[in-house]
Amino acid sequence: MYCNACGKNIGEDSRYCAHCGNVVGTLPVAKKLMRSRSDRKIGGVCAGLASYLDLDVSLVRILWFFITLACGIVPGVVAYLLGWIIIPEQPLMLPVAATQYPVAN
Numbered sequence: 001m002y003c004n005a006c007g008k009n010i011g012e013d014s015r016y017c018a019h020c021g022n023v024v025g026t027l028p029v030a031k032k033l034m035r036s037r038s039d040r041k042i043g044g045v046c047a048g049l050a051s052y053l054d055l056d057v058s059l060v061r062i063l064w065f066f067i068t069l070a071c072g073i074v075p076g077v078v079a080y081l082l083g084w085i086i087i088p089e090q091p092l093m094l095p096v097a098a099t100q101y102p103v104a105n
Helices: 045-053 057-071 073-086
Strands: none
Touching: 045 057, 045 073, 057 073
């Protein structure tokens, strides 16, 4: 791998260039458990868990359903409601309006 700033050869697992000190690659982003806004059926809890655990949403929903049936309906519903209350919702992403940026004439 080569440094983007100075072009010197550096190791594949390096985060910094030994020659110029430039940061190489992207910084790892910490995962956050958040309820989904776009892929929700009820509250977005299962979709948020699926995103956090890198699993298929349908698999998480099916597992939640069968675990709820196996443990009793009330504990599963209470756990879902607690997740709905405790897990924060994804921030709302609004499109940027074209009128916010004036056009020079």
